Amino acid sequence: MIVSRARRIAALSALLAFTAPAMAQNNKDPIADFYRGKTVTIVAGSSVGGGLDVYARLLARHLQRFIPGNPAVVATNMPGAGSLIAAKHLYTVAPKDGTHIAIFLPGAIFEPLFGTTERASFDPTKLNFIGNGNSEAVVCITRRDAPVQTYGDVFQKELVIGATGPGSTLVDYPVVIRNLLGAKLKIISGYKGSREVNLAVQQGELQGICGLGWSSAKLQYPDLFEPSSLVKVLALEDVKPHPELASKNIPLTVDFAKTPEQRQILNLFYTQGVITRPFALPPGVPQERVAALRKAFIDTMRDRELQADAAKQRTDAVPQTGEELQQIVDTLYTTSPQLIGQLKEALNAK
Structure with a gap:
């Protein structure tokens, strides 16, 4: 009886010794x-x-x-x-x-x-x-002392804005509005990033920046909606309102489209605001x-x-x-x- 039990324990130990590596291998996470x-x-x-x-x-x-x-x-x-x-x-x-x-x-x-x-x-x-x-919503912001005071003004007066390089929203957004709708935007490109463009705006080298993500705008200008703020939001560059901006009556650039075809082109272009x-x-x-x-x-x-x-x-x-x-x-x-x-x-x- 004792011998038989000892044999069963020995057999079980041998079985465990044999299967444990395989079980461990199966439980491994390759990721x-x-x-x-x-x-x-x-x-x-x-x-x-x-x-x-x-x-x-x-x-x-x-x-x-x-x-x-x-x-x-x-x-x-x-x-x-x-x-x-x-x-x-x-x-x-x-x-x-x-x-x-x-x-x-x-x-x-x-x-x-x-x-x-x-x-x-x-x-x-x-x-x-x-x-x-x-x-993210994308916005155009300007200095409060710029000659352009409303978005409608950009079709009558020149606005000098800063940008990085082609392919950037800071370039492409204003370029499309300038070429498609006829906005008088003078785009100074070549800045390293949005931080450098905003620094130039603060120093008075530029009058504004367009194609800027709303989260970045809030981060760099936390007092944006205060009357004492250096800058203000001129327009929302999108096809649909943003709750935070709509409450401040910020206009949509797409509403300045003159034809259904222009609106359709902007609808396609602004798809990138989703990503x-x-x-x-x-x-x-x-x-x-x-x-x-x-x-x-x-x-x-x-x-x-x-x-x-x-x-x-x-x-x-x-x-x-x-x-x-x-x-x-x-x-x-x-x-x-x-x-x-x-x-x-x-x-x-x-």
């Missing part, structure tokens, strides 16, 4: 195993302090907790060409293993569709979008890692700690999932060639 001990880099296609930089660093502070394996997460900057440099680097140079993420301006997504041939050297539909940090803070991975990243980072992104953005962090910075963070963003981009690239041609003409006319 966690890959990311453990690694560093995930988030590249912001703007200078330090710009709108993209704010969102990149906001995500970087919290993402580690939600990626399996808890890798280190760092944010860095790659400004230039309206964030096209960062987007193209992600597309062509960045490792395709899920350790490099980039956030760039929506113009980088639109540029290959609407821009000139020499700048359109990549296919945004092949990027793996993991989410959008915020669907103002897109985060993406390069093409070719294994789909299981794309799925893991999409989940980590949306869980991070909805996390109470991140939302509290965003609130402290006066930054809106109303995210969209990677799947939603991917669908928007794919649909955008099926737009009729005729409408795209009309918008191209408005974007590229001198």
